[in-house]
Amino acid sequence: MTDAVTVAAVQTDPRLRDVSGNLDRIVSWVRSAAGRGAELVVFPECAVNGYRYESREEALEDAQAVPGPATDRLEAVAAETGTHVAVGIVERDGDRLYNCAVLVGPDGLVTKYRKTHIPFQAVDRFVTPGDIPLHVVETPIGRIGMLICYDLRFPEPARVLALSGVQIIANLTNLPPPGWVQPEFIFRTRAAENRVWLVCADRVGTERGVEFIGRSAIVAPSGVTLAEAGESGEELLVQRIEPREADEKDLIIDPGVYEMHLVGDRRADLYGTLTASAVPQPAGA
16 A cells, blocks of 8 residues: 555536446546546546436436446546546346445456435435445555445444545535535534545536536545535546545544544443434433
């Protein structure tokens, strides 16, 4: 693993149901990012297909097998450019649909993740909640985990990845206007509370009457946003980072006087309610 790597968030405007054209544009963006030194390139949620499908049947027509022809193209450009690439794709597995993120590298498909927290909108109305456990993969450029959009609204998925040793979380997202809270607060909060790098790629443009907000970002383990895209227009963010900074969970401000141990100070004995099948009701409810 190298000490420093260059990461990129690509803010794109996918065309709904234009799988071939979207893949052409993804390939072009990967080449552009690699030309600026990027070793990890992150794209939005559903970047291959578009997002606002109106029926299960419509989505099934365009959904892709993973692995399959779409990931073959991604693997080819990753091999050509020597990059790792995270891309959102509507996946078909038998008669099931998944909102999926794939990570490919120079040697092929590294892993995939299926969105686990499902809002009721667009294609998510027709997908099956993800069945692949939250996980971290070791790569030559760092330990990487993936989350998809709504997953980041919940503190637990990012915390699971952090406790599993993640250094870089690739967050693939499609944020309509109510999603402004994500770049405004949640990106920075999840990075800071877990001391991890966050590479968030959002989309722009209008799809079936809904306008997306952009504001893709690269956030440091300190919670500081190092790069942020605008609210409209396609854009490429590139940032040099040091993945090992995410391994520093102990903040020693004044040794023996002022210290914070973000893993060691946790009180797991108090957190049983987080995994309880039923949430206790307040007294008198």
